[in-house]
Amino acid sequence: MRDEVTAVKDVSIEINKGDFAVLKGPSGSGKTTLLSLIGCMSRPTSGRVLVENRDVSRLPERFMTKVRRNTFGFIFQQFHLIKGLTVSDNVMLPLYPTDITPSELRKRAEDILNTLGMSDRKKFQVQKLSGGEQQRTAIARALINNPAIILADEPTAHLDTHLSEEFLSIMRNLQQQGKTIVIATHDPLVYEKEYVNLYIEMRDGMVRGAGRKH
Numbered sequence: 122m123r124d125e126v127t128a129v130k131d132v133s134i135e136i137n138k139g140d141f142a143v144l145k146g147p148s149g150s151g152k153t154t155l156l157s158l159i160g161c162m163s164r165p166t167s168g169r170v171l172v173e174n175r176d177v178s179r180l181p182e183r184f185m186t187k188v189r190r191n192t193f194g195f196i197f198q199q200f201h202l203i204k205g206l207t208v209s210d211n212v213m214l215p216l217y218p219t220d221i222t223p224s225e226l227r228k229r230a231e232d233i234l235n236t237l238g239m240s241d242r243k244k245f246q247v248q249k250l251s252g253g254e255q256q257r258t259a260i261a262r263a264l265i266n267n268p269a270i271i272l273a274d275e276p277t278a279h280l281d282t283h284l285s286e287e288f289l290s291i292m293r294n295l296q297q298q299g300k301t302i303v304i305a306t307h308d309p310l311v312y313e314k315e316y317v318n319l320y321i322e323m324r325d326g327m328v329r330g331a332g333r334k335h
């Protein structure tokens with residue numbers, strides 16, 4: 122079709138459990154689309170997406186939703202917190218509706234917020250938080266389902282250096298706990314970190330370079 126746009130093409134990558142991976146490249150390079158495919162938020166028009174050796178790319182939507190909920194935690198560039206709701210309510214939102222009891226869900230949220238130093242803010246409405254507190258709320262929301270894989274799209278784009286370093290420190294701690302981290306970014310502060318062990322360089326929708334540091 123004449124108006125058809127190919128966002129990513131001929132991409133073949135493998136991210137191992139426990140990797141701290143970075144998709145790097147300029148705006149429009151395809152890294153956000155690739156992140157969306159990895160996280161089962163989009164489907165490929167051809168090819169496959171394997172999650173834990175299972176091809177999920179052709180699953181019915183209700184099963185895709187289950188894979189997303191059980192496997193991934195998402196951190197978005199704009200945070201996407203819901204104004205008017207408290208910190209705790211925003212954190213618990215991804216698990217509604219769920220089989221988890223309300224009391225168990227509240228405890229899970231409180232434990233995560235406590236870990237991130239946010240327990241004294243749990244009843245605050247999110248619009249009253251500082252930028253750093255909103256960031257940690259977004260991280261807590263991404264962790265509420267205890268995901269194996271955390272995906273972050275340009276998470277430092279609107280943060281100063283201090284908050285960016287704080288975010289990366291939290292991600293590093295999560296990786297050391299066994300979680301897989303995948304960050305799409307064009308920020309050298311992120312991809313030059315010594316603990317980033319896998320980089321995938323995107324340009325014009327294609328992988329132009331990839332490698333492991335260690």
